[in-house]
Amino acid sequence: MKIVIGNDHAALEMKREIAEYLKGKGIEVLNVGTDSPERYPYPLAGYHVAKTVAEGGADCGIAICGTGIGISLAANKVPGIRAFACSEPYSSEMAKRHNNANVLCFGARVVGTELAKRIVDAWLNAEFEGGRHKERVDMITELERNGRLEENRL
Template sequence: MRIAVGADHNAFDLKESVKAYITSLGHEVVDYGCYSKDEIDYPGVAFKVAGEINNGTVERGILFCGTGIGMAIAANKVPGIRAAQCHDVYSAERAQLSNNAQIITMGAKVIGEEAAKKVAKAYLNVTFQGGNSARKIDQIMEKESENLIQGANAGC
């Protein structure tokens, strides 16, 4: 699988460690930054990864910041994206199995390196199967579509 990773400066070290681990699992990793501990704002990284998922360049993404919250909020602003903050294996599995999340996020100030690797592996080892969850995701995506249409028509 082709996996996008991205981080802000708070999570640079964690991203680098998890990136190497994902590669060792046999996945191709595409790094969308940051590339040092120099301070950057996380929204741009989240938007880039989400956009690359939408255009099919990568299949899934893992984003890192201080808490994982900001990256999740930012990625979820991109239409069509479902990003879930995950700091445990069960949540990571359910993000994919129940929510078909294309992105998970983690916080470097919240989770340790070894736990982050386990979370990433759990997320990447499962595939959305549909079932009852597909109906719920369809409802979420329909609402997103309605909101986009309403927003586009607001200026009329």
Template sequence: MKIFIGNDHTAVEMKTAIVEYLESQGHEVINLGTNDLNPVDYPDLGFAVGEAVGKDVTSLGIVICGSGIGISIAANKVPGIRAALCYEKEAVELARQHNNANILALGARFIAVYKAVELVKVFLQTQFEEDRHSERVRKLCDYNG
């Protein structure tokens, strides 16, 4: 699977561990984030991953900043994106099962690196349940303000 990943300077270590895991599992990883500690603007990275996933609807995305909040807000500005900020396994499962989340957002300041990798595993293994959730997801996608 193709996975786009974007991170700011607070999340280089976490992104590196996640990329290593994903590549070890045979996923194609496209790194849209920074690789050093020089400050960058998380909105630009959230937009970039959101746009990439929006154009390739068979792909998924991962975005990481200090809290995960700002970068998830940025990604969700892109039409068709359902970025879910998750800190726990159960939230990741529900984001995929009920919301068909196509981007996982993580907070590097609040999640240990090993736990972030575990959350990514859950994100990739969990499927959308469709049925009663399909209409709700359609509403999320169709809303234009």
């Protein structure tokens, strides 16, 4: 498995720790974030993570900024990306099981390293359930492509 990881300046240390954690699990990690404490825009980091996943350069991605919110908003602008900001393991697991989320985002100023590892593990260990959830993910894809949904899908 290959995971792309990106960050802004607020998440430099968190990115390093999570990348090492993943490598320790035998996961290949591609770094597209900043390695400098100098100001770095989270939209750029989110875009690079999302673009890498969307183009097939990685199986999935992790994007980290101060809160996880801004970077997830940016990542979700890339077609094919289902990014989510998360601060606890249950929602992380459900994002994969029900939404087949492909980019996990969290905030270095919101969660500590050990909690971040639990969030990552919950997401990576979960499997997409398909079925009725696939129908809903397909609706999200339709919305992304067309900018609308047909009401008769209720």
